Amino acid sequence: MLRATLKKSDVTQWAARFGRTVAANTLPPLICAAILFLIWQIVFGRPGATLPSPLTVWREAQDLIIDPFFRNGPQDIGLGWRTLTSLQRVGIGFSFAAIVGIFIGAVIGQSIWAMRGLDPIFQILRTVPPLAWLPISLAAFRDSQPSAIFVIFITSIWPILINTAVGVRNIPQDYRNVAQVLRLNHFEFFWKIMLPSAAPYIFTGLRIGIGLAWLAIVAAEMLTGGVGIGFFIWDAWNSSRLPDIVVALFYIGIVGFVLDRIVGAVGSLITRGTSAS
């Protein structure tokens, strides 16, 4: 009897604590968002405002907000579909960047001379804005689809490459000694020592890289056209559908946030236990 009551109060206590934690983490952002929406509504709610207010967006772009996956025709599709098209391009470009970046980064990190020679060049190349690559890649590929993917690739490879190189350079001498005593060959060293040891650095690079890739795809699609979310914004601008643009911006922001969190979560899952102790 006593035990049963104890147990019950335990459960309620636990529920209360869980509820408090959830509230503590979700309430502040919700309140802040509400305040921002309110300010936005007050500033742009007046007649003659240049930008739409939240209520106008809701009224005029309701179909886009409510159903992300409708298909009314070849060019009249939900923003979910457009986002997926963009994500596919990002996926291809980013995967190439990850593979090539990790591989070249590993090679460069192993050689002090390669590092000294190439690092300044990479530091310069990495500051070139994504769109500056677009004309060159259009000229080289003569097609918009591979050009957009190349822009993703060339934008996101630098942080991956540089971080991998730094991670490889920071492999503790102890691990190298272990590998030497066991006479691991280059291949075994790469898979068994280098990748796990440099994983925290590599994932930092991947996380920055995916952020840059998502920044670049919108800009690239604006110019290359097609189905993606970036082109949608350009198209909406040309036909003066400002509320649609606002909705698209929310999509881009949320998807970028989710991508960042996914890479971060995968990173902390894989590098769990990698930190030396």
Place this chain on the structure above:
Amino acid sequence: MPAYLKLDHISKTFRRGSSETEVLRDINLVINECEIVSIIGHSGCGKSTLLNLIAGLTPVTTGAVLLEDREVNAPGPERAVVFQNHSLLPWLTVYDNVALAVDKVFGSTKSRSERHAWILHNLDLVQMVHAKDKRPSEISGGMKQRVGIARALAIEPKILLLDEPFGALDALTRAHLQDSVMQIHATLKNTMIMITHDVDEAVLLSDRIVMMTNGPAATIGEVLTVGLERPRKRLELVADPDYIAARESVLRFLYERHSFVEAA
């Protein structure tokens, strides 16, 4: 009896730009099979450099390391190293850390199940089977060092090199591990070279103690043979006159004749 391991007129000079530092000069030493030899000296005298030279992790400047009359100048599994800071790979479990070594060295000569049994056998030698699925961060410093020893033993080295293996451990854990090393040596009769700065450890474990002079250009000052009977019991030795005499002569060497002059 032919020399098992021979250090033949070894010297080591480190160059950094135009400046040269002679760390070791003219080291000559012969180590027999099944022997435990300690190398003792003040910090900075090049003990660890000497071990790295034997391991092949650092190249010698002049002279040669000969193992069974063959020169060795690169690292290899016949000279396993137990590193001071255990050097376990933190992303692998205890079992996988040993398995990495066993799979590499015996991958072609032992079957999968033989290797599995061999890994467990070696973990059992250091009493670590119970923690085989733990990661290094989840076990104590003494346990990590045990796993380091198991990894080194598991590749069946001709010679086991221990670089201040218990330096980072507390006194009680250290005593425990020293007993384990003596037990393992009693069973396997391995040849071991151990770097230490602990006089009691050197006398307790070794057949011979190599005492190094202070650097730069350190060399072997004196070699003391410890004739104590094995198995040695820590408690019985405390009052043993031979033990006390051996201990005294090492202490005299280190603190009277070659006391450390610079501020430590």
